[in-house]
Amino acid sequence: MSKLLTRDEYQRLASELTPRTQLFIDGKFVDAQSGKTFDCVSPRDGRVIAQVAEGDVADVDRAVASARAVFEKGSWSQMAPAKRKRILLNLADKMREHRNELALLETLDMGKPIRDSFAVDVMSAANAIQWHAEAIDKVYDEVAPTGPDALGLITREPIGVVAAVVPWNFPMLMAAWKLGPALATGNSVIVKPAEQSPLSMLRIAELAVEAGLPEGVLNVVPGFGPTAGKALGLHMDVDCVAFTGSGEVGKLFLQYAGQSNMKRVWLEAGGKTPNIVLADAHDLDKAAQHAAMGIFFNQGEVCTAASRLVVQESIRDELVEKIVKIGETMMPGDPLDPATAMGAIVDEGQMQRVLGYIEKGRAEGATLRLGGEQVRRNEGGFYIAPTVFDGVRNDMTIAREEIFGPVLSVISVKDAEEAVKVANDTIYGLAACIWTRDIRQAHRMARAVKAGSVWVNCWDGGDMTMPFGGFKQSGNGRDKSLHAMDKYTEVKATWIDLS
Structure with missing residues (x-):
């Protein structure tokens, strides 16, 4: 298990850091089709950490196509639950193994204290992945109460392609709260990290493939809300958007859903506790x-x-x-x-x-x-x-x-x-x-x-x-617990006439 380092050690690691900066699509790092990049600036000292690929509509199309293809192929969506569980447990272990690297990326990217990134963010994100992984083979479907001449089955199926649009305040953790249940239930996921904090999610996507996640199941498209985020919200082949952020942007995703394919939209839109x-x-x-x-x-x-x-x-x-x-x-x-x-x-x-x-x-x-x-x-x-x-x-x-x-x-x-x-x-x-x-x-x-x-x-x-x-304008749906899996599954009723 990694241990918390000293300030001098973190400063040395920061000076040696070469973060992943390309889009992650279909299991590979690729440039944006436009060739555009944007500055990733550290709030610690105002310096540019890296030039990150700027995803746009064309890149979202690529990511969605990859996610849909692997979903329909069934290499993840139809994988035996116990095997999906092992892969996600591997991912959680890899996140812990790379604890200091991920904590450093998080701190440099959004400015939080390294002790919090190390002790809270990385560990809580890994625990979220692990918790949902362990639930995979413990959640049962249902048999309806019927007479002897019928059989009623109530089953949950993965919804398909999920777009997870996550904020900059807890980049890893908010992504993990969505990735855990969405991947556990067999979906393909496209993560659009906030433009202020894309680095840790790009590294986690790489670790996920190393852990055994099939290529295309997890894609990461950094970019801006009015372009990449809007493209995901309007995409006719995205089945669900899970969003954490401001109420103003949350309302835009509800509009995008109405303007496109009536995709499910789950929102966590802030509060005033x-x-x-x-x-x-x-x-x-x-x-x-x-x-x-x-x-x-x-x-x-x-x-x-x-x-x-x-x-x-x-x-x-x-x-x-x-x-x-x-x-x-x-x-x-x-x-x-x-x-x-x-x-x-x-x-x-x-x-x-x-x-x-x-x-x-x-x-x-x-x-x-x-x-x-x-x-x-x-x-x-x-x-x-x-x-x-x-x-x-x-x-x-x-x-x-x-x-x-x-x-x-x-x-x-x-x-x-x-x-x-x-x-x-x-x-x-x-x-x-x-x-x-x-x-x-x-x-x-x-x-x-x-x-x-x-x-x-x-x-x-x-x-x-x-x-x-949340209640009211804090949003709808729930992260964490078994209730989170409800957001990423469809309930199917199958009635078999045995008469």
Whole structure:
């Protein structure tokens, strides 16, 4: 098993790095048909890591044709479940074997601390592949209850060609949440990684073929949303799109489906997680730690970031003071330093977007308690200090819109009833946290909050056995758990007359 290296060792490896930069189609690395490339820029220092092939409509056509051909051939879709399981387990092992390489690619590409890439991203992605692999030969079809003169079979079949369009905040993990169930159920997959972070997925595709995945089952087409992403959404031979990203782009994929072949569209489209802390919370120190981690982990670039701290008035000052003190210890550092707790914002555009929200918070009257500025300017990268706004109203922009940065909004409430009202006053419904020692109250509030995941006395609870997805404009469908397999299969009813 790989071990976490030192900063100097990661810097040396980074200087020696020669990442894969071509498209991966039909089991081979190929140039884009147009010959175009785009700069892959590291948010750590603003330098260009590589020139990556820019996939376009013609390349999407190639990838879809490859995926469809192997699906119809049946070399994966019709493979015995136990054999598919072994291959995906091999892939998970290979990801762990190349743990430091993949972690380095992830950190250089999107700016997260290397210790998180190493301990969280690579391992969680490999575990997602392994979990679904192990489920392959444990999921049964059904026999309907009939009389003796008929047999009713209810079977699940792979849907066909799946397009997985994944974001830049967790490039490996969000891809794995889709690849695991989609491949386990026998589909062919085309991954369109975000243009900010294509490198780790290209390497994983190479490892997948080494693990035994037939050529063409997994294709990777880096490129831009308005070209490669749109081409996948409109393609008449793509059966399903699984998307994680913004609501704005998610709605485009719904339109593309209606304009083309009515393909299935599964969306995870962000959130504005309310972190409700009531006066009877059993451990304010723990609540403060989770509140800080919930907004500053991964630079706040997390769909479930606990960006709204909804706190009962009597404990607000004490809790906010604790969070501010923790935030002061999490100032951004070099992402390649294992001691760094918070890294760089993914690119300059996102950094300016976050800074714009901070200015909006000031202008609308919120009180800045911590941070609020760009830091490490001399490094050439994109860094923002942990930021805490107090005195926020739920109608302020920073409380209503997904910032996707390390910006916490503190909202005071009188009681649990008002907390639930504030929590639900949003277009989103991805996740929520509730802190209370009263289990009855926890149950009542969990039922009342409109969110796909509710975490009681913690932030980001759960594991691969728990489904993940949103209510309202946070999306539809579920990643993780056996429920994820529902997205990538068709249910067939076969009635056999035995009379």
